[in-house]
Amino acid sequence: MAGFINRENRVPYYQRLFQDGQRHAVRQWNQTSKSRILLRPYLVLLFGSFAGSMYMMGRLVLGHKTWFGKG
Template sequence: MAGFVNRENRVPHYQRMFQQGGKNHVRQWNQTPRSKYLLYPYYIVFAGTFAGSMYMMTRMVLGHKTWWGK
């Protein structure tokens, strides 16, 4: 527990990084090195959900109420 209390304060580092992001026209959620590990899975799930919704909406219009079959 002592390592948590006595660790370096990273707030000034992140403040500088986020304030410089406005000059580079990079969105705040895409500025850290870990952003791609959080955003890309989100984009994949978002696109898959959207594609699945469009697929099933088309099937419902055609009268099919399941993901497969007739």
């Protein structure tokens, strides 16, 4: 528990980081070093599921009820 009591105050650091990012027109969720690591899987799932939905919607319009083949 001593690590939390005598811990360095990081609020001024992050406050400067986010205020500088706002001046340079960088979105808040893309300002820290971990942002790319956290956003990549999310964006892959988001756009992948959207592309899969659009693909299957097109197949259903054409009368195919499976992902592949004429089934």
